[in-house]
Amino acid sequence: MGSKTKRTLIVLISFIMCLSMTGCFDKREVDDLVNPIAIGFDKGQGRSIKMTLQIAIPTKVAGGGEGGGGGGGKESVSYTTVEAPSIYSGLNMINSYVSKQLNMSQIKVLVFSEELAREGVEKYINALMRGREFRPNSYVLVARGSGNAAERYLRAVEPELESNPAKYYEMVLSAYSYTGFSANTSLMNFYKNMVNEASQPLAVLADISKFEKSDDINTDNSTYREKGRDLPLEGDFKAGDMPKVGTTKSEIMGLAVFNGSKMVGEFDGEETQLQLMLEGDFGYSYVTIPDPLVEDYVVLLNIKQNRNPNRSVEIVNGKPNIKVKVFLEADILSIQSGINYESLEMVNILETYAEDFFKKGITRMLEKTARELKTDTAGFGKEMKGKFLTWDEWIDFNWIEKYPDSKFEINVDLKIRRPGLMLRSNPATGIEVGEE
Amino acid sequence: MGEYKNIRKIGITVIILSGLILTLGVLAYLLVFPYPISANNVLPFFELSRILEYGRFFQRIESVFLLIWTLSGLLYLSCGLFFIVYIFSKTFKLKYYRPLIIPFTLIMFAISLIPESLMEVMYIDNKIIRSYGWLVPFGMTFVLLAIARLVKRKKRGRVKNGK
Numbered sequence: 001m002g003s004k005t006k007r008t009l010i011v012l013i014s015f016i017m018c019l020s021m022t023g024c025f026d027k028r029e030v031d032d033l034v035n036p037i038a039i040g041f042d043k044g045q046g047r048s049i050k051m052t053l054q055i056a057i058p059t060k061v062a063g064g065g066e067g068g069g070g071g072g073g074k075e076s077v078s079y080t081t082v083e084a085p086s087i088y089s090g091l092n093m094i095n096s097y098v099s100k101q102l103n104m105s106q107i108k109v110l111v112f113s114e115e116l117a118r119e120g121v122e123k124y125i126n127a128l129m130r131g132r133e134f135r136p137n138s139y140v141l142v143a144r145g146s147g148n149a150a151e152r153y154l155r156a157v158e159p160e161l162e163s164n165p166a167k168y169y170e171m172v173l174s175a176y177s178y179t180g181f182s183a184n185t186s187l188m189n190f191y192k193n194m195v196n197e198a199s200q201p202l203a204v205l206a207d208i209s210k211f212e213k214s215d216d217i218n219t220d221n222s223t224y225r226e227k228g229r230d231l232p233l234e235g236d237f238k239a240g241d242m243p244k245v246g247t248t249k250s251e252i253m254g255l256a257v258f259n260g261s262k263m264v265g266e267f268d269g270e271e272t273q274l275q276l277m278l279e280g281d282f283g284y285s286y287v288t289i290p291d292p293l294v295e296d297y298v299v300l301l302n303i304k305q306n307r308n309p310n311r312s313v314e315i316v317n318g319k320p321n322i323k324v325k326v327f328l329e330a331d332i333l334s335i336q337s338g339i340n341y342e343s344l345e346m347v348n349i350l351e352t353y354a355e356d357f358f359k360k361g362i363t364r365m366l367e368k369t370a371r372e373l374k375t376d377t378a379g380f381g382k383e384m385k386g387k388f389l390t391w392d393e394w395i396d397f398n399w400i401e402k403y404p405d406s407k408f409e410i411n412v413d414l415k416i417r418r419p420g421l422m423l424r425s426n427p428a429t430g431i432e433v434g435e436e
Numbered sequence: 437m438g439e440y441k442n443i444r445k446i447g448i449t450v451i452i453l454s455g456l457i458l459t460l461g462v463l464a465y466l467l468v469f470p471y472p473i474s475a476n477n478v479l480p481f482f483e484l485s486r487i488l489e490y491g492r493f494f495q496r497i498e499s500v501f502l503l504i505w506t507l508s509g510l511l512y513l514s515c516g517l518f519f520i521v522y523i524f525s526k527t528f529k530l531k532y533y534r535p536l537i538i539p540f541t542l543i544m545f546a547i548s549l550i551p552e553s554l555m556e557v558m559y560i561d562n563k564i565i566r567s568y569g570w571l572v573p574f575g576m577t578f579v580l581l582a583i584a585r586l587v588k589r590k591k592r593g594r595v596k597n598g599k
Contacts, residue, residue: 135486136483136486136487137487137489137495170492188487191473192469192470192473195472195473196470196472196473198470391471
């Protein structure tokens with residue numbers, strides 16, 4: 001074969017290869033796909049589940065953005081609910097009446113109803129983890145209430161500040177870094193903790209506001225009475241019970257506690273903050289504590305966790321003895337009573353009182369997980385796991401059965417670093433108008 | 437360093453370097469996925485790269501990793517084919533190895549279609565090749581060495597007797 005013929009042949013073959021081996025046969029145009037951003041799972045009849053998909057409508061999202069975004073949140077999504085024996089059969093059914101093909105890779109949020117969560121979510125989590133399109137970074141939520149709680153919650157989500165509801169979910173669920181009222185309950189973390197024998201999974205609690213008008217607001221469902229307090233602090237609520245009224249009806253606060261794959265209890269906002277502190281995931285947040293010296297007044301602190309807590313587990317007489325030291329830093333935001341806690345003489349009183357406040361809170365929360373819920377949410381099993389040489393020894397030890405008998409020793413080290421913009425508060429001057 | 441006389445140094449350096457990189461990779465994987473789950477993943481590093489997320493902008497980076505891994509997989513296949521063809525040509529004292537490339541490609545393609553599912557391929561790779569694959573480089577070389585020694589002794593014996 002002459003070299004000219006050879007060259008022509010090579011060029012021809014490479015040309016054909018370039019055209020035929022690009023893999024364009026099974027291409028899917030972005031415009032031919034429909035992207036749901038949230039899925040809700042409710043209990044259906046018998047063994048079926050009801051799936052609610054919240055689908056983003058890209059043209060409305062873009063149009064809403066240009067028009068200023070006012071009220072754009074509601075129209076930029078559409079909903080569909082289907083009852084099916086499993087997740088993928090439901091998706092198949094939806095594909096038959098939605099014009100475009102479903103693409104699940106934009107799912108940001110997976111909402112399970114409380115009823116379904118209490119029965120057990122293992123089979124759904126396994127299916128979601130195995131699927132290639134579902135992202136391991138999507139958040140797992142539990143919608144409170146009976147009946148079709150997940151569908152109710154998803155239909156009530158109307159973001160006001162964003163025309164893109166996917167952005168709303170991303171931002172509201174990553175707000176735990178500055179509120180502490182939820183946690184990073186991604187599908188990946190949920191699955192890891194579900195099959196891990198050293199810790200148990202958690203899911204964020206979600207619900208719709210109960211109150212329509214501000215006159216109806218009450219604190220009947222607050223958890224402050226169980227804690228022996230006279231007044232509810234900001235963390236003494238769970239999603240749905242918050243004393244608030246607004247256009248945004250969805251509420252995210254608290255965590256659902258799971259034992260294996262079944263929901264067994266709930267944490268309110270304060271317990272969620274303490275859970276984050278125990279794991280070292282607490283960013284910063286405003287915390288209200290009662291005033292140490294004056295009743296009926298409160299002190300506001302901006303609490304930060306700059307160091308991971310020191311955790312250790314020892315076995316004493318066959319029962320785990322868990323020691324935790326939590327390191328916190330605080331800035332003073334407000335002293336309602338006007339007492340000069342910023343001074344070097346008085347700051348220790350405030351620090352000691354705040355340390356005691358957190359210590360009692362953490363002890364109460366851990367006692368609840370051990371005696372009542374019997375789940376190791378803070379993952380103390382990880383400290384225990386390191387003491388075993390072989391895997392079989394660790395499994396025979398059976399940490400999950402031993403955790404409910406644990407004793408807790410909690411220490412909190414809190415340092416007040418900054419007093420805000422004021423060094424001292426002066427009292428208001430005026431004549432007291434009283435009885436003459 | 438790329439000369440033949442440095443081959444020992446090059447070999448040792450390459451083995452240590454690649455061992456270190458593989459160890460660090462597996463360590464990173466085990467730190468993210470604890471024991472029972474780490475054994476269940478079909479594509480471990482792909483799962484690891486799926487989790488990467490820096491804020492709201494850097495997400496879904498696994499597509500970049502996949503591209504690079506596909507290219508390096510292609511290189512690996514090409515190198516493997518080259519070794520097979522080269523060793524074959526040296527074994528049978530053939531002058532040229534290039535005509536062997538296309539037949540061997542077809543043969544390997546046909547053999548690769550024999551296992552019926554991905555699970556069977558993984559079983560062959562993990563249980564059979566990794567358990568008994570050492571027999572060829574270590575076992576066969578010793579067998580060949582023993583045979584060569586015997587042949588040499590026989591030759592020496594014949595020469596001595598002949599004299």
